[in-house]
Amino acid sequence: MASRTRTTTSLLIFVLTTTVAASTSSANAAASPPSPKAPPPPPPPTAPPRCMAPQSVAAFLRTRCATTLYRVTCYNTLIPYGCVFHTNPVRLARAAVDLNAAQLRALSTRVKEVVARGGMGQPGGPAYVLRDCAGTVSSAAGLARKSGDEIGKLDAAGSNATVTQVRWAISNAQTWLSAAMANEATCTEELAPWGGGAAAKELVAGTVIAMQSTSVALALVNGMPR
Template sequence: MASAATFLLIIAAAAWISLTDAAPSPSSSFVPPPPCAPPQSAVAFLRARCASTLYGVACYESLLPYACIFQTSHVKLARAAGDVNVAWLRSISKRVKELVARGAAGGTAGPESAVLRDCASTVSSAGGLAKQSAAELAKLDATGATVGRSQVRWAISNAQTWLSASMTNEATCADGLAATGAAASSPVAREVVMAVVRAKELTSIALALVHGIPVPP
């Protein structure tokens, strides 16, 4: 059976494709990287940056495929983390909506159904907020060294605010299901909780990497 990290990369890769098919935006220009052997400097950089997060292993495994792109750039690394986070949230949002629609079609009612409907809304909102953060990082990446100190601070602050709000929405979904006790008895609710827990990890990783972006003097 594939590991959770492997499954994450498969889902993220599929979502990358949908991102490139979407309407043009700063974040959608970040495309899946071709297979490559990253230089040791990039690998060492990733290990060091991931050590500053709460989920070092998940950070390293999910972002290693993009090491040839970010190399030793803090902004590009944070951008990659943000876009992987968006991809995962998009996949969760789609899955929860499918589960809600299936329950409605089958006449399913009760607390679990209501909480799943709430989750569909909050996870969708979380994805929208994460996308805003990713777009902010993409703009910062595009400006490169030409951007000033105040602009970098502003971009970092915006990205952090949106990622923090995204985590709040993710927690609302997970806490709602936990409060009903559905996760203990329902495979559907348990699937959603596990996916949202992974989303919270990825959002936390992106938030930590954004926090680590150096501000020019």
């Protein structure tokens, strides 16, 4: 399962980097690929009001985010919720997955809004592409939610969770997040030929951001203690 997950993730990361090559320099991509600009995602459902995390939490998060492909994005999006996870890697993974799910739900809503107003303003607009993208993004949001629920069970069990339970939950979360990335990649690839319009550019950028968020969540799940 772990080998298959790594292979799937590597393929999807390749798709991601080739899709955004026009806006990402190769020198920066090796260190920490920049994120497209977009409004911040809504808070994860597990998060209380944003708080000022102590230095110990900030240091913990920096160390964990260094294991991801997007360490700056990882840190900036999760540090406001430091009071949720403190220095607990399970709760950090849960916060990352919940944030990803919330972001995907927001993106799904936005795609549906574009569909409702009649495509992307082109003759014979790509309505079928938008409808398919709306479905795949919505499915990705559901997969992220399932992953969050699975990690939440481990958090609730605490030290009472058995090794088998831990490995099973991590394996499920890895599988579902990898599938979510596949859905996001599909949406990006379908939208790419229509990228000349403002709406298409917005949706492609939003999907790329969602893929980065899913990548971060998957990396933090991979780093959970077994």
